[in-house]
Amino acid sequence: xxxxxxxxxxxxxxxxxxxxxxxAALGIExxxxxxxxxxxxxxxxxxxxxxxxxxxxxxxxxxxxxxxILDLDSLSFMDAAGLRVLVAARVRLSESDGMFVLxxxxxxxxxxxxVTRLDSELVIxxxxxxxxxxxxxxEPMDLPVPRGIRTIDDGLDLVxxxxxxxxxxxxxxxxxxxxxxxxxxxxxxxxxxLRADHHQYATGEGPCVAxxxxxxxxxxxxxxxxxxxxxxxxxxxxxxxxxxxxxxxISSGKPVGALNIYSNAHDAFGASQGHVAELLAAQGxxxxxxxxxGTEHRRRTTDALLERExxxxxxxxxxxxxxIGASQADGALHRGARSAERTVHAEALWVxxxxxxxxxxxxxxxx
Amino acid sequence: VTGSIEVLETARQHLGLxxxxxxxxxxxxxxxxxxxELEAVLFGALVASDHNRDVIAVALNERFAEVGEDHPIAxxxxxxxxxx
Numbered sequence: 001x002x003x004x005x006x007x008x009x010x011x012x013x014x015x016x017x018x019x020x021x022x023x024a025a026l027g028i029e030x031x032x033x034x035x036x037x038x039x040x041x042x043x044x045x046x047x048x049x050x051x052x053x054x055x056x057x058x059x060x061x062x063x064x065x066x067x068x069i070l071d072l073d074s075l076s077f078m079d080a081a082g083l084r085v086l087v088a089a090r091v092r093l094s095e096s097d098g099m100f101v102l103x104x105x106x107x108x109x110x111x112x113x114x115v116t117r118l119d120s121e122l123v124i125x126x127x128x129x130x131x132x133x134x135x136x137x138x139e140p141m142d143l144p145v146p147r148g149i150r151t152i153d154d155g156l157d158l159v160x161x162x163x164x165x166x167x168x169x170x171x172x173x174x175x176x177x178x179x180x181x182x183x184x185x186x187x188x189x190x191x192x193x194l195r196a197d198h199h200q201y202a203t204g205e206g207p208c209v210a211x212x213x214x215x216x217x218x219x220x221x222x223x224x225x226x227x228x229x230x231x232x233x234x235x236x237x238x239x240x241x242x243x244x245x246x247x248x249x250i251s252s253g254k255p256v257g258a259l260n261i262y263s264n265a266h267d268a269f270g271a272s273q274g275h276v277a278e279l280l281a282a283q284g285x286x287x288x289x290x291x292x293x294g295t296e297h298r299r300r301t302t303d304a305l306l307e308r309e310x311x312x313x314x315x316x317x318x319x320x321x322x323x324i325g326a327s328q329a330d331g332a333l334h335r336g337a338r339s340a341e342r343t344v345h346a347e348a349l350w351v352x353x354x355x356x357x358x359x360x361x362x363x364x365x366x367x
Numbered sequence: 368v369t370g371s372i373e374v375l376e377t378a379r380q381h382l383g384l385x386x387x388x389x390x391x392x393x394x395x396x397x398x399x400x401x402x403x404e405l406e407a408v409l410f411g412a413l414v415a416s417d418h419n420r421d422v423i424a425v426a427l428n429e430r431f432a433e434v435g436e437d438h439p440i441a442x443x444x445x446x447x448x449x450x451x
Contacts, residue, residue: 115401116394304395311397327418330397331444334425338438343429344396 026052027074036067038103042074045082047309054085061092068093073104080309083112087302090122101125116301121294155287156187163261163280164189167245169268170261175284176208177249177257183212186257192239193262199235206232208260211246215255217274220244222266242266245273247281251289259284307345314348317355371420371443376409378427378440392426417443 026049027042037060045053060068068089072078086102093100101123105113113119156175163173174188174197183201188194200206206229207218220226223237236244241262249257259281263269311333318329337347379389386409390402400408400419407413408423415423421442428438 115399117402300391301394304391307395308397311395315397327444330418331421331442334421334442334444337425338428338442341432343432344425 025049028052028056030056035065036069037063038069038071040071040074042076044076045078045085047081047313050081050085053082054088057085057089057092061089061096061098063096063098065097067099067101069101069103071103072106072109075106075109078109079112080305080312082109083116083118084302084305084309086122087118087298087305091298099123116305117297118301121298156284159259159280159284159287160187160189162283163259163277166280167261167269167273167276169263169265169273171264173259173261174208175249175257175259176212177288178212178255183209183257192241193260196236196239196241196244196262197260199239200232203229203231203235205229206236207244207246208258211248211258211260212255215248215250217245217247217278219246219269219274221269224266240264243268245269245277247274247277249281249285249288251285251292256288256292257284310352311344311348314351317351371441372408372411372415374440375420375423375427378431379409382427382430382434384427384430389423389426392429393423396422396425398422398426 025043026045027040029040029042031038031040039056039060041053043049057068060066070086070089090100103125105124110119110124113122113124156177160173160175164170167173172188172190172193174185174193176183176197177186178184179186183197185194185197188197196206197208200209207220210218220229220233220236221243223233223242226233242265243263244260245262246258246260248255249259259277261269261273261277314333315326315329318324318332319326322329322332324332333344333347333351336351337344340347340350342350379386384392386406387402390398390405393400393405398405398419400415404413405423408415408419421444424440424442428440431437431439
């Protein structure tokens with residue numbers, strides 16, 4: 001008699017041989033290297049072992065300002081439960097000022113990350129390393145272009161660089177965003193602009209602060225004549241800045257940041273520069289909207305993963321109980337749900353509840 | 368069978384379900400296609416397996432049930448199994 005685990009989340013092509021399955025088969029090896037914590041994960045990350053991995057992530061996040069590198073080189077299998085740990089890790093690490101990086105991601109896990117679009121949310125190490133991890137058999141064409149959180153800031157970097165290069169009279173530019181209730185410079189073409197931004201955050205005033213919070217453009221044509229920001233203006237003059245033009249970034253109708261352009265020359269900016277700045281700020285707004293959309297996507301995907309996990313478990317139970325394949329088990333769940341007039345999720349919960357009540361039988365007819 | 372794919376897209380439009388909304392439902396049910404692949408299936412550019420097509424049908428049927436209609440879309444695999 002083959003032994004089936006009571007709860008089996010394995011699915012389809014990723015399903016490991018059942019006889020090799022061991023619920024405790026998760027190996028975690030932790031190495032601390034300065035600011036980086038490298039966690040090598042081996043074996044299966046599923047509903048039974050994911051909490052262990054989640055605990056490690058929590059411990060790393062609690063250290064603050066620590067980067068977590070998850071090395072998946074020896075990982076055999078991961079589905080919904082593991083993905084939820086990855087999503088949670090990304091959120092927790094960003095809250096605690098750490099980077100979260102996936103290293104040596106196996107091809108089957110990459111596929112799941114692509115399906116869920118989490119490949120664009122998570123930092124996955126470079127294509128060369130990914131290719132090495134999945135072997136020489138993989139064609140470069142099959143590989144996703146690894147993208148990361150940094151890509152978003154790269155986009156805003158480009159907006160700042162374009163502003164500095166294309167706005168006539170500009171000597172530098174930066175992009176400020178509201179993050180966690182604070183203003184943060186996420187891209188800057190030079191240190192002068194960066195320091196000018198920080199002076200504004202520290203004094204709580206200036207064209208950038210005004211544009212990012214009020215949602216309209218603010219133009220300081222000359223430090224010599226400006227009287228709206230008495231604390232900031234002398235600091236700007238001290239940096240050698242003569243003029244600043246700040247244009248708001250808008251997402252979902254609300255100000256979310258600003259594009260700031262400065263010049264060392266008084267009265268450098270006029271209407272034509274203002275027009276170019278607005279065009280570039282619109283680009284920046286689009287990028288920020290995409291970030292916000294990503295947050296929404298992450299929330300909905302997490303919800304969907306929770307439901308999917310329950311369905312996958314019930315599928316595993318039916319596969320074990322009736323000695324059927326994954327898609328047959330899915331079909332049995334669909335049929336059971338329809339005849340009981342409930343959702344497949346509710347049917348799956350019902351199948352799982354039947355595990356602890358062995359006398360219940362025939363809830364879903366076999367194939 | 369090609370007709371049955373058109374049924375899916377017709378149902379989606381009838382329900383007023385956006386492609387992302389359908390994808391989240393489909394993914395929650397264990398679907399393994401990306402949002403782009405799902406779109407390609409609905410518009411006939413990609414041929415779905417019977418199983419994959421059924422998961423999409425379940426996602427649509429559950430929305431029909433939520434708005435008080437019966438499950439109008441037949442399942443390929445389930446109905447074949449029931450005939451056996």
